[in-house]
Structure formats: C-alpha cells, structure tokens
Amino acid sequence: MSFVAMESKDLAEKIFNKEELFILDVRNEQEFGEWKIEGKNIKHLNVPYFELLDGVEEIKEQIPASKEILVVCAKEGSSVMVSEMLSDAGFEVFYLKGGMKAWSEHMEPVKVGDLNNGGELYQFVRLGKGCLSYMVISNGEAAVIDATRTVEIFTNFASEKGVTIKHALDTHLHADHISGGRAIAEKTGATYWLPPKDAEEVVFEYKALEDGEDIAIGNTTINIHALYSPGHTIGSTSFVVDEKYLMTGDILFIDSIGRPDLAGLAQDWVSDLRETLYNRYRELSEELIVLPAHFMIVEELNEDGSVAKELGTLFSENHGLNIESDEEFRKLVTENLPPQPNSYQEIRQTNMGKSNPEEEKQREMEIGPNRCAVR
Structure with a gap:
C-alpha cells in the first residue's frame, strides 16, 4: 500500500467539513492527554511510537481499514516511521507533515x-491552538487584530486582497501566544496599538489604545470603537467594528469567560471582570456579533468554520454570564481554572519586548492547548 504526507491546510478542511478521520497519535500519553487534534468526526488511538519499534502487528485490529488514517507525532519523524510500517502491513495511510508543531x-x-461601503471582515482560525485573529478591510486598507507571530499569514493575505495594512491592534497583552502585532507594524509601517494599562512594562513604542478611540480604515472610514473592558488583564479593551461586531479579546468567549489570573492578580481583577461582563457589555446592543480572540472546543465553530454568535444569545446561553451571586462568580473565576498556559510568563516577557527568543524556542513556548478561559 502507500503512505503520503497530509498538509495542515488539508486537515483543517476536513475538520471544517466534519469528515470522518481516524488519527493514530504516537506521542507519549501525557502529551496526548494535554493536547490533541479535535474534530466532530475524529476518532483517536494513542500508542507511543516507542511501543511500535518492533512493528504494528499488535495494533492492526484497532485500526479501521474503512476510514482515512492519519498518523501524528510531535515533529513528523516518528509518524513517517509508523506510517511506513502501516503501509507495509496493507493500510493506506497519511502522516501529518510537520507534526503537531506545524x-x-x-x-x-x-x-x-x-x-x-464595501468592506470585509475575516477571521483567522488557528485550529491547533484555539487562537482567533482578524483582518478588517476597507477601500484598499486593512487593520489586523490580535495577530499571531506567524506574520506572513497576514501580510500574504493582505497582498492577495490587494490591500495595505495600516494598523495592527492587540486587545490586551497576550499570555498564551506570542503576538505578531508589533512585527507586522515593523514589516509594513503600520501603527501598532496596545492598551496603555497593559503596556506599562513594554520596552518599545506603541500607540495608546484608549476608551473611545476611533481608527479609520480606508476612505469610507470604519470606526473601531475601543471599549475599556478589564478583567482578563487590567488593560483589556474590546472593539465595536462597523456598529455590528464586538471583538471581545479574552474577556468573553462563546462557551466561557476569560480567566483573570495570568498576571497573578486574580483576586484583584475578578471584580473588573464581573463589571465588564455584567454591566459594560449589558449596555451594548444584543444584536452585536461577538468575535472572541480564542475558542475552547471545536464545537464552538459554526457551519462555515467561523467562531461567532450574537451577544444576546450569549447572555442566554453562556453560563459565565448568568451567575447572580458575586461570591459564586468569584469562586468560579478564581478556583475553577485549568492549568496556566505553557511558558506564559516567558510569553508575556516576549510580548513586552523584554525577551526575543529564537524561532524554534518560540514554537516550543506556544505548544499546547488554549487555556485562557474559565472552565
């Protein structure tokens, strides 16, 4: 039989289309337990590759020949080895090119x-990490919001669309992934915006993103109203785009709410978080479409692959927005928390400009699931 590489792009398409896929994950049990590829019709089998060094005979009966088979490891090498053995055993199999890092x-x-006035809004879905970035386009200009460090994705997309990136904005100082906002600004000459209360320790120049600030994109002017919304961080800022979309950063997600502890100040910030979610957001139109900076589970994706839902619907369905007791809310967001993100302190230092790790180190720092939400 045969084995060939599957690109991450092709895997993403299968997940968006809810196709059936059987994944043999040959990483160790701990790595698999913490973070794996998820999708509506994906089935997993986790067998560490070192248990397969003598062959795949013992697992052949656990692998369905009728389904598409994908072998996954951390970087690619082990999955190629196992795929070749499965191919020799009579299976048609793919391996994930670049592994979980890719x-x-x-x-x-x-x-x-x-x-x-002819503008467009795009969401960039990072399925393997749960990150969501955005590009607002109008009349040949663009703004990128909550960009990841892989800046070529955004600059190439802008080139394809024939637009110039004029602004790069972060809703807050990120702690789970390295921001690409400053790098995009340096590469394109765009203005980099950051909430000043999150930027007290940064060592680079930025434009202060403050409550009530409007940023024009294109000749027709799209207003991005900055709405001060602390809680996840002290400077967290939401954006209302075109009076239609509410970009909530890591304050409000589709199925959860933001955690306030990534700067070690959970007890101090929990009141800010409740004030933002229960008062500031309640003053907004319930017809606004919420666009968060992360998603937690693949079930949050809509049929078209986007992660978005009306604010009014979240007021009804999101448990984090329906806790009457202050005490219960405080307990939820300070005690019911997942493990903190991998290398989050190092990531914060990098996003402040105080550290500049090599590319491979940056990849390692980001490995793992999104952990920005309260469970």
Missing part, C-alpha cells in the same frame, strides 16, 4: 461578513 501554527481565513 498544526499548532496553521491558520485558516474565514470570511465573517461584509461591512458597510
């Missing part, structure tokens, strides 16, 4: 909708 970095652009 999967962690892949982003898929999804059009969210059209804006007034």
